[in-house]
Amino acid sequence: MLGLDFSYFDLEVLRKFVLGGLLFSIQLTVVATIGGVIFGTLLALMRLSGTKVLTIPATFYVNGMRSVPLVMVILWFYLLMPFVIGRPIGAEWSAIITFVAFEAAYFSEIMRAGIQSIPRGQVFAGQALGMTYGQNMRLVILPQAFRNMLPVLLTQTIILFQDTSLVYAIGAYDLLKGFTNAGKIYGRSEEAYILAAVVYFVICFALSWSVKRLQAKIAIVR
Amino acid sequence: MTWDWQVFLTDDGSGRTYLEWMFEAWRWTLMVAASSWVVAMLVGAVVGTLRTLPGRPVVAALANAWVELFRNIPLLVQIFLWYFVVPKIFPAFQQVPGFLLVVFGLGFFTSARIAEQFRAGIQALPKGQRYAAMAMGFTTAQSYRYVILPMAFRIILPPLTSESMNLLKNSSVAFAVSIAELTMFAMQAQEEVYLAVTALYALSAFAVNRVFALIEKQMRVPGFIVSGGTGGH
Numbered sequence: 001m002l003g004l005d006f007s008y009f010d011l012e013v014l015r016k017f018v019l020g021g022l023l024f025s026i027q028l029t030v031v032a033t034i035g036g037v038i039f040g041t042l043l044a045l046m047r048l049s050g051t052k053v054l055t056i057p058a059t060f061y062v063n064g065m066r067s068v069p070l071v072m073v074i075l076w077f078y079l080l081m082p083f084v085i086g087r088p089i090g091a092e093w094s095a096i097i098t099f100v101a102f103e104a105a106y107f108s109e110i111m112r113a114g115i116q117s118i119p120r121g122q123v124f125a126g127q128a129l130g131m132t133y134g135q136n137m138r139l140v141i142l143p144q145a146f147r148n149m150l151p152v153l154l155t156q157t158i159i160l161f162q163d164t165s166l167v168y169a170i171g172a173y174d175l176l177k178g179f180t181n182a183g184k185i186y187g188r189s190e191e192a193y194i195l196a197a198v199v200y201f202v203i204c205f206a207l208s209w210s211v212k213r214l215q216a217k218i219a220i221v222r
Numbered sequence: 223m224t225w226d227w228q229v230f231l232t233d234d235g236s237g238r239t240y241l242e243w244m245f246e247a248w249r250w251t252l253m254v255a256a257s258s259w260v261v262a263m264l265v266g267a268v269v270g271t272l273r274t275l276p277g278r279p280v281v282a283a284l285a286n287a288w289v290e291l292f293r294n295i296p297l298l299v300q301i302f303l304w305y306f307v308v309p310k311i312f313p314a315f316q317q318v319p320g321f322l323l324v325v326f327g328l329g330f331f332t333s334a335r336i337a338e339q340f341r342a343g344i345q346a347l348p349k350g351q352r353y354a355a356m357a358m359g360f361t362t363a364q365s366y367r368y369v370i371l372p373m374a375f376r377i378i379l380p381p382l383t384s385e386s387m388n389l390l391k392n393s394s395v396a397f398a399v400s401i402a403e404l405t406m407f408a409m410q411a412q413e414e415v416y417l418a419v420t421a422l423y424a425l426s427a428f429a430v431n432r433v434f435a436l437i438e439k440q441m442r443v444p445g446f447i448v449s450g451g452t453g454g455h
Contacts, residue, residue, distance in 0.1 A: 003310070003311070004311070064424075067387075067391075067423070067424040067427045067428065068391070068420050068423055068424060069391040069392070069393075069394035069395075069405065069423055070391070070394075071394045071395060071397065071405050072394060072405060072408065072416070072419065072420055072423060075405075075408065075409065075416065076416060076420070079413065079416065162294075162295075162296035162297070163296070165296040165297075165298045165299060166296075166298060166395065168298060168398060169397070169398075169405075169409075176296070176298065176299060189306060190306060190307045190310050190311075193299065193302045193303055193306060193307050194303070194307060196299055196302075197295045197299050197300070197303055200294070200295050200296055200299055201291070201294045201295050204293075204294035204295070205290060205294045208290075208293075208294065
């Protein structure tokens with residue numbers, strides 16, 4: 001069909017070349033999501049703190065990260081990390097650190113919107129119960145903000161999973177790299193790109209479908 | 223690490239300075255982004271509108287399929303598909319320059335997102351607007367042309383702003399197929415150049431933001447749509 005031949009990509013080849021890459025892409029997505037949400041929430045709290053010493057650096061960081069292409073950030077960290085740490089680190093580690101730092105900016109915007117979506121009365125209620133700022137955030141505000149924003153956070157995670165393919169710029173071994181390597185070895189690059197597209201599509205489509213289901217469920221609960 | 227800003231004035235080996243090279247690369251970035259933006263807006267507006275047409279489930283389903291297809295594959299993979307796979311399967315594309323293939327890739331990828339915004343914008347309009355158009359005796363085409371689309375476009379200007387800025391940033395992915403744009407240029411040079419390139423991206427994205435803020439201000443319909451004045455930041 002159309003001069004394409006997929007017969008080279010049997011299970012053995014996929015296991016040998018692609019599986020490791022897929023696992024790294026998933027690992028990168030999971031670590032960057034968890035790290036990004038944690039640091040993003042901290043950034044959001046800093047921006048909402050009303051103290052200039054905290055709001056200005058956080059705003060600067062978030063807007064700075066968001067106005068630069070991810071590829072450039074990946075290249076920057078890959079270039080600078082060895083200077084910061086004092087010894088060269090692999091492309092994979094560099095990618096993980098980069099994605100946590102980069103996604104924190106995007107997650108912080110989501111968490112900020114989530115925190116702001118909580119009625120002021122909730123804050124006052126917490127204070128009236130004698131809660132400290134930390135208790136109020138941890139027990140009252142953040143759980144609700146997190147739940148309200150869950151669909152948006154998950155959608156961002158799907159985008160993040162797609163963006164992990166950009167580690168191509170520093171040659172980290174991810175899902176895409178697995179396919180391109182296999183394609184090169186067997187002289188079947190075109191087929192490899194098509195298969196990569198299919199795998200990404202199936203994963204992302206399934207995830208976004210689940211998010212839609214979840215959203216419908218949450219909408220009823222509310 | 224020490225800074226050496228002289229690098230911008232040194233020769234790159236072909237008789238031009240790095241500074242000239244960088245502006246050339248900036249021009250490529252802007253050209254890729256602008257062309258893709260035109261493709262993305264045209265396709266996105268059409269597909270997004272088709273998804274809302276009343277009584278046309280097949281058309282809407284096809285338009286939905288378009289959005290799902292282009293939204294769920296990473297941009298880099300899509301660009302590889304356009305650049306390496308499409309010319310192999312359709313020999314007619316072998317004559318098409320690589321620049322245009324990247325524009326298709328980036329344009330269609332973004333069109334899915336813009337279509338989603340158009341759909342959301344159109345569906346956000348009160349039903350009364352559609353009924354009012356019907357009551358005036360407008361055909362479906364007329365009600366879209368004169369009532370629904372003008373209002374929907376204004377509603378989605380803020381998200382359209384951020385998507386256009388995203389498009390500009392995403393044009394950096396063109397480095398992967400050797401388009402001579404800013405990221406490609408940065409990868410062939412050193413730290414000082416990284417810094418300048420990063421600044422140019424931020425500057426370009428900010429310019430896009432300001433242009434859209436201007437459009438939003440100019441097109442505001444008095445008495446309609448209180449968007450809260452958020453300019454898509």
